[in-house]
Amino acid sequence: xxxxxxxxxxxxxxxxxxxxxxxxxxxxxxxxxxxxxxxxxxxxxxxxxxxxxxxxxxxxxxxxxxxxxxxxxxxxxxxxxxxxxxxxxxxxxxxxxxxxxxxxxxxxxxxxxxxxxxxxxxxxxxxxxxxxxxxxxxxxxxxxxxxxxxxxxxxxxxxxxxxxxxxxxxxxxxxxxxxxxxxxxxxxxxxxxxxxxxxxxxxxxxxxxxxxxxxxxxxxxxxxxxxxxxxxxxxxxxxxxxxxxxxxxxxxxxxxxxxxxxxxxxxxxxxxxxxxxxxxxxxxxxxxxxxxxxxxxxxxxxxxxxxxxxxxxxxxxxxxxxxxxxxxxxxxxxxxxxxxxxxxxxxxxxxxxxxxxxxxxxxxxxxxxxxxxxxxxxxxxxxxxxxxxxxxxxxxxxxxxxxxxxxxxxxxxxxxxxxxxxxxxx
Numbered sequence: 001x002x003x004x005x006x007x008x009x010x011x012x013x014x015x016x017x018x019x020x021x022x023x024x025x026x027x028x029x030x031x032x033x034x035x036x037x038x039x040x041x042x043x044x045x046x047x048x049x050x051x052x053x054x055x056x057x058x059x060x061x062x063x064x065x066x067x068x069x070x071x072x073x074x075x076x077x078x079x080x081x082x083x084x085x086x087x088x089x090x091x092x093x094x095x096x097x098x099x100x101x102x103x104x105x106x107x108x109x110x111x112x113x114x115x116x117x118x119x120x121x122x123x124x125x126x127x128x129x130x131x132x133x134x135x136x137x138x139x140x141x142x143x144x145x146x147x148x149x150x151x152x153x154x155x156x157x158x159x160x161x162x163x164x165x166x167x168x169x170x171x172x173x174x175x176x177x178x179x180x181x182x183x184x185x186x187x188x189x190x191x192x193x194x195x196x197x198x199x200x201x202x203x204x205x206x207x208x209x210x211x212x213x214x215x216x217x218x219x220x221x222x223x224x225x226x227x228x229x230x231x232x233x234x235x236x237x238x239x240x241x242x243x244x245x246x247x248x249x250x251x252x253x254x255x256x257x258x259x260x261x262x263x264x265x266x267x268x269x270x271x272x273x274x275x276x277x278x279x280x281x282x283x284x285x286x287x288x289x290x291x292x293x294x295x296x297x298x299x300x301x302x303x304x305x306x307x308x309x310x311x312x313x314x315x316x317x318x319x320x321x322x323x324x325x326x327x328x329x330x331x332x333x334x335x336x337x338x339x340x341x342x343x344x345x346x347x348x349x350x351x352x353x354x355x356x357x358x359x360x361x362x363x364x365x366x367x368x369x370x371x372x373x374x375x376x377x378x379x380x381x382x383x384x385x386x387x388x389x390x391x392x393x394x395x396x397x398x399x400x401x402x403x404x405x406x407x408x409x410x411x412x413x414x415x416x417x418x419x420x421x422x423x424x425x426x
Contacts, residue, residue, distance in 0.1 A: 004155040004233070006058035006194075008097055013041030013082030015120030015143025016069035018128075022136065023075075033136060034127040037072045038143045041119025042066030042082030046095060046105055048112045051090035053197075055153050057088070066117075069143055072125045078230070082119055092158045092236070094340050098150040102344035108158060109337060112164075115348050120144025137184045145371065149346055150209050154232060157195050159211035160330055162237035164265070167214075168250065169243045170282040172196070174313040175212040178323065195233045200323065202407035208330055211237065211243045225362075226408075236338045239329045241322075246281025246295050246310060254281060254295070257300045276329045278307050280322060358403045365414045366404055372401075374418055382420065 023031020044066050064087060088398040089095075089111025095105040095116060105114045123141035125244025130137055196212045213233055234240070242261065244254035258279060265272040279299060284292050292310060299308050309323060311318035334382035356370025382391050393399050404415070404424065413424050 004041045004055060004081060005151045005204075006055045007150065008058050008061075008146065008153065009063045010044045010085075010087070010278060011063070011065040011148040012044050012085075012117035012146045013066040013119040014068040014146040015039070015041045016071045016079035016082075018123035018125040018140030018337065019072035019074065019077075019079075020076040020126045020138060020140045033126040033130050033172055034076050035140050036075070036077040036079065037125050037128075038072045038122035039069030039079035039081040040122045041069045041143065042084045043115045043119050043145045043147055044117035045084055046093075046107055047086050047114075048091045048093075050091065052088060052090040054090060055093070055155055060097055066119060066146075068146070069122050071143075072123070072140070076125070076127055076243040081121060084119075088204050089153065090155055092156050094154045094156060096152040096154065097344045097346075098152045100344060100345070101152070103340045103342055104151065104344050104346060105342065106340040109339060111339075112245050117147045120146055121213060146308075146412060147346055147349055149349070155232045156236055157197060157211050157231075158196055158209065159195075159237050160208040161200075161210040161241060161326055162234045163210065163212050163237045163241050163243060164234065165243035166245075166261065168312045169245045169257075171212045171243050174241075174243065174282070174311075174319075175210060177313055177316065177319065190199060192399045200326075202323075202327055206327075210241075231265070234265070234272060235269065237275065238277065238333045239326060240272075241280050241326070243280045244283050245283055246299075247286040247291075249283055249286060255298060258299075258303065272407070276333070278309065278325060278329070279303060280321070281308065281310045282313050284310045285317060287313050299345050312370050313338060356398070356400065358400070358407055360407065361416075363414075364423075365416050366407065366409055367416045368400060368404075369418065372398075375397055377418060 018038050019035035021033070021035045024033050027029060049176055064085055064387060067082040069082045072079045089107050091108050093107045094103060095107065096103055104421070105111070105116055107114065121144040123143040126137045126140045128141075129139065163175060165171060175198050178200050195214065198210055198211050198212075199207050202208045211233060234337035242258060245252055246254050246256065262273065262277075281295060281299060284295070287295065296308065296310055296314050309318055309322045309325070311322055313319070356368060359367045359369075361367050376391075376394055382388055409415075409424050411425050415422055415424050
């Protein structure tokens with residue numbers, strides 16, 4: 001199966017903690033603080049690799065993580081920065097937040113490399129916290145937190161022209177005749193199970209990329225068969241070539257086939273119907289000239305707004321004028337390349353650190369938890385007078401004391417904050 005989707009968990013590196021230490025040298029009996037800063041955590045970076053054409057590297061491994069920054073050291077030594085994690089993807093890959101489906105990054109065109117998750121900043125060592133009134137600070141700043149996120153990778157191929165139609169109408173044969181692609185071709189349904197791209201070279205030295213989109217079936221927009229897996233690859237195309245079995249070799253009605261496929265396209269994404277669509281009646285070498293005229297007239301009557309060509313992908317009949325028309329449509333194309341704008345910034349997750357919860361456990365204790373509280377407890381010395389005053393001010397400014405009172409706390413009740421337990425008094 002063609003791997004054009006994958007769901008993985010990515011994690012940036014935590015920042016290294018700042019270090020607490022003091023100079024201890026001969027003849028320096030009261031050396032000052034010299035704790036060094038922690039190293040920055042590694043970023044998670046997505047990068048386009050032109051040698052890749054699918055996401056198979058991410059089908060059998062789920063978790064990817066950058067390394068953490070190292071803790072700072074004595075003598076003002078800076079901790080080593082974490083190593084970035086670089087994830088290679090094929091061009092056209094869209095990175096989405098798995099929970100919300102919102103776009104984080106579109107790895108296409110000029111966006112060759114993007115930092116998706118930033119590593120935590122390194123914490124400051126205690127040498128930064130010395131003041132005229134506190135010359136021997138016994139705390140340092142903890143490193144910034146890492147970010148862990150589940151993301152959905154979706155490959156939407158980059159092609160100028162998309163070949164659409166029911167299975168077995170000759171799309172692979174046409175692509176192999178026009179381009180350097182070598183799709184498997186056989187006379188049975190669903191020979192093509194993944195999009196195949198080829199380059200059509202023109203006489204003026206220009207050219208365009210054409211994609212053979214696997215055969216669609218009724219109900220594809222609802223995920224029937226492999227509908228969603230195929231339809232997403234049409235989104236970036238500029239022109240659609242709608243192939244039908246004009247000769248009805250398999251007894252199909254080409255008019256009804258076109259209507260059915262167009263219904264699936266519009267149901268999946270209405271914008272697909274605004275793309276220029278050229279109807280191509282294939283296998284016309286199998287009918288007489290009179291039958292060919294009748295079929296062409298029938299298609300014109302049913303689809304008066306579409307340009308219609310009759311061809312034989314096997315013999316090459318009618319292909320040259322078709323290619324000239326496709327090139328003209330691309331030349332006249334006024335729309336912009338489809339780039340999916342960022343809808344979700346993972347760094348916003350860190351903004352939620354200020355949140356906290358106040359709960360009453362089964363022992364009647366008031367339990368206060370939250371990322372910012374945990375971080376605060378990590379860098380203050382609550383046993384010192386100044387640290388305790390800072391702690392009290394923090395509880396008041398964050399609204400924690402007010403919420404405890406709203407929960408019904410009384411003097412003498414127990415409050416628990418991670419490893420800290422104390423009795424409440426006004």
